[in-house]
Amino acid sequence: MRVHVxxxxxxxxxxxxxxxxxxxxxxxxxxQVAERAAAGDLWQDSGLVFPSARGTIMDPRNFRRALDEVAxxxxxxxxxxxxxxxxxxxxxxxxxVPLEAVADVAGHATTAMTEGVYRHPVASSVxxxxxxxxxxxxxxxx
Numbered sequence: 001m002r003v004h005v006x007x008x009x010x011x012x013x014x015x016x017x018x019x020x021x022x023x024x025x026x027x028x029x030x031x032q033v034a035e036r037a038a039a040g041d042l043w044q045d046s047g048l049v050f051p052s053a054r055g056t057i058m059d060p061r062n063f064r065r066a067l068d069e070v071a072x073x074x075x076x077x078x079x080x081x082x083x084x085x086x087x088x089x090x091x092x093x094x095x096x097v098p099l100e101a102v103a104d105v106a107g108h109a110t111t112a113m114t115e116g117v118y119r120h121p122v123a124s125s126v127x128x129x130x131x132x133x134x135x136x137x138x139x140x141x142x
Contacts, residue, residue: 025049086118094122 017025028049035053036043044055052058064081071079085106092102103114 086120089114089118090120090122093119 036045036055039054042054046055046057048055048057050058052062067079067081071077089102089106092105093099099111099115099119102119103109103111106114106118108114108118
């Protein structure tokens with residue numbers, strides 16, 4: 001299923017969703033019916049998938065607080081939304097996804113931002129470079 005994704009204000013692109021993600025979003029929409037009822041007349045239908053408790057755009061501080069709660073419950077700490085973007089870009093790149101495709105997923109207009117700011121080395125890719133160099137110069141891997 002192809003859907004429009006708004007990753008940030010003014011950033012729109014088509015993205016491919018896996019069936020299990022569509023199912024999760026449908027479940028979420030069902031839970032949102034109860035949230036609308038609980039908000040009563042305070043609910044402002046804005047068409048957002050993840051709105052505030054009143055249906056409006058979620059304040060970034062509230063989003064961060066909710067993310068912190070989820071991260072702590074999962075045994076993680078210091079999880080920032082931008083860290084998730086940097087991690088996704090780095091892991092996709094380390095998995096061999098072409099930089100142009102990674103930039104598209106990240107919503108970057110060019111690969112310069114992806115490559116210069118978001119993409120970071122992943123340990124296994126560093127190890128692959130060491131093995132390649134050792135192969136070229138006759139060294140041995142340890």
